[in-house]
Amino acid sequence: MRFNLLFFLLSLSCLYLALAQVSYEDCCLTYVKQHKTVKKLAVMYRVQETDGGCNIPAIVFTMRRGRRVCGDPREEWVKALMKNIDKSNSNSNSNPKHKHYRHPKRG
Numbered sequence: 001m002r003f004n005l006l007f008f009l010l011s012l013s014c015l016y017l018a019l020a021q022v023s024y025e026d027c028c029l030t031y032v033k034q035h036k037t038v039k040k041l042a043v044m045y046r047v048q049e050t051d052g053g054c055n056i057p058a059i060v061f062t063m064r065r066g067r068r069v070c071g072d073p074r075e076e077w078v079k080a081l082m083k084n085i086d087k088s089n090s091n092s093n094s095n096p097k098h099k100h101y102r103h104p105k106r107g
């Protein structure tokens with residue numbers, strides 16, 4: 001009986017650790033400091049909130065080839081880049097000759 005209980009608790013703790021690691025998989029843990037390359041190559045962004053498994057608020061920029069970079073939402077360059085991307089996206093919807101970038105690789 002003790003062996004069954006011990007095995008069950010061990011299995012449960014392993015499952016808990018595995019699920020805890022998955023929740024942090026797509027979260028920013030630090031911010032980027034160099035922003036010159038980000039300004040040139042960022043094509044889209046998303047907002048990371050502190051709810052759920054993510055510990056810090058961040059703006060996650062996606063680069064042309066799919067690489068992701070995290071910016072501090074309080075930084076002025078991050079706010080300006082978000083506006084530029086929004087402006088660029090609104091222009092691309094109205095201009096059919098606008099150069100389209102391929103979608104980032106998934107997986």
